[in-house]
Amino acid sequence: MNLALKHPLAFVPTMGALHTGHQSLIEIAKSNCSNVLVSIFVNPLQFENPEDLAKYPRDLEGDIEKAESAGATFVWSPELEEIYPENPEIISAGDLGNKFEGVHRFGHFDGVLTVVKRLFELASPEIAVFGEKDFQQLFLIKKMVNELDLGVRIIDAPIIREEDGLAMSSRNVRLNKESRAASLVISKALNEARGAKSIKSARDVLHKVLATEPNFLLDYAEIIDADSFEIAGATCASPRALVAGWISGVRLIDNMVISL
Ligand code: AMP
Numbered sequence: 566m567n568l569a570l571k572h573p574l575a576f577v578p579t580m581g582a583l584h585t586g587h588q589s590l591i592e593i594a595k596s597n598c599s600n601v602l603v604s605i606f607v608n609p610l611q612f613e614n615p616e617d618l619a620k621y622p623r624d625l626e627g628d629i630e631k632a633e634s635a636g637a638t639f640v641w642s643p644e645l646e647e648i649y650p651e652n653p654e655i656i657s658a659g660d661l662g663n664k665f666e667g668v669h670r671f672g673h674f675d676g677v678l679t680v681v682k683r684l685f686e687l688a689s690p691e692i693a694v695f696g697e698k699d700f701q702q703l704f705l706i707k708k709m710v711n712e713l714d715l716g717v718r719i720i721d722a723p724i725i726r727e728e729d730g731l732a733m734s735s736r737n738v739r740l741n742k743e744s745r746a747a748s749l750v751i752s753k754a755l756n757e758a759r760g761a762k763s764i765k766s767a768r769d770v771l772h773k774v775l776a777t778e779p780n781f782l783l784d785y786a787e788i789i790d791a792d793s794f795e796i797a798g799a800t801c802a803s804p805r806a807l808v809a810g811w812i813s814g815v816r817l818i819d820n821m822v823i824s825l
Contacts, residue, residue, distance in 0.1 A: 568688060570639060571600040576690035576717075577637070578681060581605040582622040582735035586725035588635035590694045593722050595636030597692055603632040604684055605642045610649075611676030617816075622735055641688070648683050655679050658705050661794055665807060666701050666818070669784045677702055678709050685715055694720045698732055700807060700820045704794050724819070726752065732819045743780075744813040750778035751808050754786070755821040758806045764788050764797050767823050771806055782811040788823060 575598035577590045583605075594601045605628050612618035625642055632640045658667070658674035667674055685693070695703045707719050725733050730752030731745075740748055754774035761767035771786045789796060791803040804823040809816070 568602075568639070568641065570602060570688060572689070573598050573691040574600045574602055574688065575692040575694065576684070576688055577601065577603045577694050578684050579603060579605055579628075580607045580621065580735065581628045581642075582624055582738075583628045583631040584725075584733045584735065586696060586698065586733035588631055589725050590696055590722045591632060591635035591637050593720060594692065594694045597694075597720065599638070601637045602639045602641060602688055602690065603637040604688070605632075605640065606648060606680070606684070608648075608676060608680040609645070610655075610679055611670075611673050613671050613673060620739070622738055643687075647687075648680065653679060653683065656682050656709065661701070661705060661708075664701075664794075665785055665787065665789075666809065669809065674702065674705055678705060681706055682709065682713070682715070685717055690717055692718045692720060694722050696722045696724065697820070698724045698734070699818070700791075700805065701794065704791075724821075730756070732817075734817065736815055736817065739815045740812065744815065747778050747780040747812050748817060750775060750781050751810070751817060751819045752821075755806050755808060755819060758788070759821055759823055761823065761825070763825065764799055764801060764804055764823070767804065767806060767825075771808065775808065775810070780812055784809040784811070784816075786810075791822075 575594035577594050579587050607621050629640045656678035662674035731748050754771050757774050758767040758771040761770050768788050786808045788804050788806050790801045791805040797804045807820045809818040
């Protein structure tokens with residue numbers, strides 16, 4: 566397969582259903598490199614639940630328009646066979662792959678790392694941009710790039726939110742009016758935890774605020790050390806709050822720096 570890509574190349578992998586959050590990654594890529602590749606590939610390997618995969622929103626035409634208007638010079642929507650020839654090499658996310666998101670989405674991060682490594686092999690980018698929205702994913706990708714010496718510079722992109730605080734996500738279109746209102750408890754809890762005076766109090770505030778919304782079904786809420794991804798101790802220098810849970814059958818995740 567010949568993608569006929571120009572180098573140096575900045576790469577933004579996505580699963581499509583692009584929104585302003587994805588476009589911000591493309592803009593960051595563009596500000597670092599004039600050649601920007603955006604991939605649109607809904608990766609079956611990272612979905613444990615076939616229903617979630619089937620329900621994942623798809624809009625290729627709209628995506629191409631949004632990607633190009635944000636600065637993409639090449640939009641790539643590969644077929645399944647192109648990404649996964651027979652017996653693909655599966656990358657293991659190790660222990661961290663089974664914590665936090667990994668507890669609730671078995672095998673998810675193995676699927677993510679496997680597709681990212683494969684996309685990197687096919688596109689050979691010099692730079693790749695990933696969002697802090699998927700903070701554990703970003704951490705694991707950086708770890709893989711270091712350990713396998715893949716030679717791609719990873720750039721972190723900040724979370725883009727709706728005006729009322731909800732982190733943008735392709736899944737948000739599945740929230741009805743009531744659940745959309747209930748979803749605000751997540752950013753509210755994160756913002757209140759951010760202003761706490763200690764790690765312990767940040768953790769308590771996070772749980773206390775989340776518990777005020779009866780329609781929010783918690784998967785986990787934790788303060789971690791962003792340098793190690795261990796649970797943050799009292800003297801942690803880079804604490805970050807993570808939240809994941811469900812509102813009316815829609816799974817939402819979010820995170821925020823804690824500024825003690
Ligand atoms: P996805 O299509 O959901 O796999 O996301 C593709 C990339 O966009 C990942 O690097 C995500 O972390 C990033 N992303 C998704 N939502 C946001 C957001 N609200 N703000 C910034 N980046 C995001």
